Amino acid sequence: MYGALLGDMIGAPYEFDRGNKSKEFEMFNDEVAFTDDSVMTIAVAEGIMNAGLGADESSMKNEIIKSMKIWGRKYPDAGYGAKFIWWLMLDDPNPYGSFGNGSAMRVSSVGWFYDSIERTREVARWTSEVTHNHPEGVKGAEATASAIYLARTGNSKDKIKNYIINEFAYDLSRTCDEIRPEYRHVEICQETVPEAITAFLEGTDFEDVIRTAVSLGGDCDTLTCIAGSMGEAFYKIPENMIEECRNRLSKDILDVVDRFMEAKQ
Numbered sequence: 001m002y003g004a005l006l007g008d009m010i011g012a013p014y015e016f017d018r019g020n021k022s023k024e025f026e027m028f029n030d031e032v033a034f035t036d037d038s039v040m041t042i043a044v045a046e047g048i049m050n051a052g053l054g055a056d057e058s059s060m061k062n063e064i065i066k067s068m069k070i071w072g073r074k075y076p077d078a079g080y081g082a083k084f085i086w087w088l089m090l091d092d093p094n095p096y097g098s099f100g101n102g103s104a105m106r107v108s109s110v111g112w113f114y115d116s117i118e119r120t121r122e123v124a125r126w127t128s129e130v131t132h133n134h135p136e137g138v139k140g141a142e143a144t145a146s147a148i149y150l151a152r153t154g155n156s157k158d159k160i161k162n163y164i165i166n167e168f169a170y171d172l173s174r175t176c177d178e179i180r181p182e183y184r185h186v187e188i189c190q191e192t193v194p195e196a197i198t199a200f201l202e203g204t205d206f207e208d209v210i211r212t213a214v215s216l217g218g219d220c221d222t223l224t225c226i227a228g229s230m231g232e233a234f235y236k237i238p239e240n241m242i243e244e245c246r247n248r249l250s251k252d253i254l255d256v257v258d259r260f261m262e263a264k265q
Contacts, residue, residue: 003232011224045109099136108229111148140189151233
């Protein structure tokens with residue numbers, strides 16, 4: 001989970017193409033803070049833990065919705081999209097057909113909770129469907145959780161890449177150098193998740209994954225959140241980066257992070 005939170009924080013100052021599309025930037029400064037990506041990552045993790053890891057679809061979705069509404073209302077100015085804000089305010093919210101990248105940025109905990117890729121994908125799908133029930137939204141969540149699961153269970157990057165291509169038909173043929181020049185701010189899974197996966201695949205260690213993702217620009221808090229969640233599963237996060245992350249989190253969020261660290265596989 002630290003990988004997702006760090007990716008969100010570090011990418012946030014450069015969202016909306018405010019960076020210079022370079023891997024050379026100040027990693028931590030006063031602008032580095034969590035956004036809606038982190039809040040919803042926490043919300044989904046807590047919802048799953050409250051439901052119980054073995055919960056059925058209805059119970060799991062109910063707890064995830066409840067948790068997302070609690071956390072969303074607790075942090076109303078975190079940077080949510082307009083449709084999601086509307087969803088948060090409803091007493092009995094329904095999915096709204098989104099294929100936005102929010103389904104992928106909040107799913108990272110799922111990649112750590114389960115001992116099979118089948119269950120990982122099933123629960124990832126449920127976490128998406130409560131809002132993002134468009135096939136592309138679901139695909140983004142499943143692909144992200146699958147990459148995390150495969151990375152943390154010792155698979156090589158080649159195996160992870162091949163699985164994602166074969167199962168989700170994402171185009172991972174471009175390099176980051178090819179993506180970077182024309183890449184723009186876009187908030188859909190189809191044009192965020194493949195780029196985040198590519199940044200992860202090219203990164204040589206956790207910090208390099210983060211720097212590579214930020215250098216692509218665009219919606220880079222979310223893109224880097226997704227890439228960082230995969231990077232954490234493949235590489236060790238330096239302790240100083242974990243400390244920087246924790247120093248920027250509120251106590252209520254830290255409580256969920258610590259609970260997650262005890263519950264994950």
